Each structure stands twice: as C-alpha cells, then as structure tokens.
Amino acid sequence: LAAAGSEYTNHPWKRSSLDGLAGLTLRYQSFAFGAAYRFLSLTATDRRVAGYTQHEAYLHAGYAKDSLEVLAHAAYVWGGDALGTGSAHAGLTARVPIADVLRDVNGQLTLSRYPDLWIVRVSVSTVFSLGRIQLVPEIAVEQVGHEALTSGALTASLALGKLSLWASGKIGEEYRAAFLSQFAVFNSEDRSLWSVAGGLRFGLSEHWALFGSYIHLRTRTRDEIASSVDIVGLGPLYLF
Numbered sequence: 001l002a003a004a005g006s007e008y009t010n011h012p013w014k015r016s017s018l019d020g021l022a023g024l025t026l027r028y029q030s031f032a033f034g035a036a037y038r039f040l041s042l043t044a045t046d047r048r049v050a051g052y053t054q055h056e057a058y059l060h061a062g063y064a065k066d067s068l069e070v071l072a073h074a075a076y077v078w079g080g081d082a083l084g085t086g087s088a089h090a091g092l093t094a095r096v097p098i099a100d101v102l103r104d105v106n107g108q109l110t111l112s113r114y115p116d117l118w119i120v121r122v123s124v125s126t127v128f129s130l131g132r133i134q135l136v137p138e139i140a141v142e143q144v145g146h147e148a149l150t151s152g153a154l155t156a157s158l159a160l161g162k163l164s165l166w167a168s169g170k171i172g173e174e175y176r177a178a179f180l181s182q183f184a185v186f187n188s189e190d191r192s193l194w195s196v197a198g199g200l201r202f203g204l205s206e207h208w209a210l211f212g213s214y215i216h217l218r219t220r221t222r223d224e225i226a227s228s229v230d231i232v233g234l235g236p237l238y239l240f
Contacts, residue, residue, distance in 0.1 A: 002021045019039060105125075118145075190222070192219050
C-alpha cells in the first residue's frame with residue numbers, strides 16, 4: 001500500500017496531484033505473480049482548466065528463483081487527459097546473478113502504445129555489492145518515433161539492520177517512460193530531464209515495514225517551459 005502527493009513548480013497548468021496504490025506479489029515454488037492498481041487525481045492551476053483522474057492497472061507473472069528471474073509485465077492506463085486514454089504497455093524483465101561483488105545483471109524491455117505513438121524502451125543495470133552498500137548503475141534507451149533518447153542513473157543503498165536507506169540520481173531525456181516492474185507509467189506530455197531521489201524502509205516487526213520516498217524531477221513542457229515536480233510517498237509493506 002502506498003500514498004503519494006506531488007507539487008508542480010512553474011508548470012503552465014498543473015498544480016498538484018494525489019495518488020494511491022495497492023499491490024500484491026506472490027511467490028509459489030519457482031513462480032511469481034503480481035498485480036497492482038493506482039488511482040491518481042490531478043488539480044490544475046486555474047479553475048477554467050479541468051484537472052483529471054486516472055486509473056492504472058498492472059500485472060506480472062513468470063519464473064523467479066535465486067539463480068534466474070524472468071517476468072512478463074502488462075499495464076493499461078485509462079481516464080486522464082486525451083494523451084493517457086487507452087495507453088497499453090507490455091514488457092519483459094530478467095535478472096541473472098553473476099558473482100559475489102557483481103551480484104546481478106538486470107534487463108528490461110518495454111513496449112508502449114499510446115493513441116498517437118509507439119515507444120520502445122530498453123534498459124540494462126547491474127548490482128555491485130560492497131559489504132552493506134549496494135551500487136546500481138543503469139543505462140536506458142528509448143525509441144520515440146524516429147528519435148532515440150538516452151539516460152543514465154545511479155542508485156546507492158545501505159542496509160543497517162531494520163533500517164534501509166537509498167539515494168539515486170538520473171540524467172538524460174525521457175518521454176512517456178513506463179517502469180512496469182515499479183508499477184509506474186509516466187504518460188505526461190512533459191519530458192523529464194534529470195531527477196534526484198531518496199528513501200528509507202524501516203522494519204516494524206517480522207512481517208511489517210514502513211517506507212517513505214522523495215523525488216525531485218526536472219521537466220520541460222512541449223512549449224519548452226522548464227518546470228519541476230516534487231513527489232513525496234509513504235506507505236506500509238507486509239512481507240509474508
């Protein structure tokens with residue numbers, strides 16, 4: 001379960017948004033299944049400009065073991081503005097362990113169909129384990145029509161008993177990117193330029209944990225106006 005609030009700065013018509021997410025992932029023997037639903041409500045800066053509500057549904061299923069993980073993903077977004085109505089997304093993610101230090105190599109392939117555009121996104125990341133610290137560099141390429149967009153990210157995490165901390169930064173242009181393994185689709189007309197983020201998770205008991213996150217995202221509107229959005233999220237996590 002998660003709830004998040006967003007505040008836009010210098011955007012020509014967006015003011016703020018609220019969203020809630022409920023998701024569940026189950027593992028049985030060598031298989032994993034998951035589903036999630038998100039509801040978002042966006043408020044405009046001017047009463048004469050209508051805000052909108054949006055619905056997002058996610059599914060994933062596949063093979064999941066310590067030695068190998070391959071999952072198929074699907075998502076559908078409806079409601080919202082004309083851009084977001086009826087967008088469908090499908091993808092594959094794979095994780096292959098390599099060694100103790102270079103722990104995992106992760107690959108993601110996503111195909112997104114919007115009413116006016118097809119987008120293909122490919123990303124590759126790896127996990128370096130250095131004691132309690134993990135570093136995850138990632139590079140991604142989007143094919144947006146006849147345009148190729150490249151971005152890079154670096155995430156660092158630290159485990160301290162019941163407390164886990166992480167921080168990340170991303171640079172490079174992205175447009176309507178879908179992150180199906182994270183239950184997120186950024187189907188805005190704005191292009192993201194760079195971002196910084198951080199978060200924590202604290203174990204409350206054997207099964208329950210509490211997590212929080214913050215993201216600052218720098219964007220550019222289709223009218224070439226520089227703007228930004230700040231997103232704060234909070235929620236409980238239950239581990240079987």
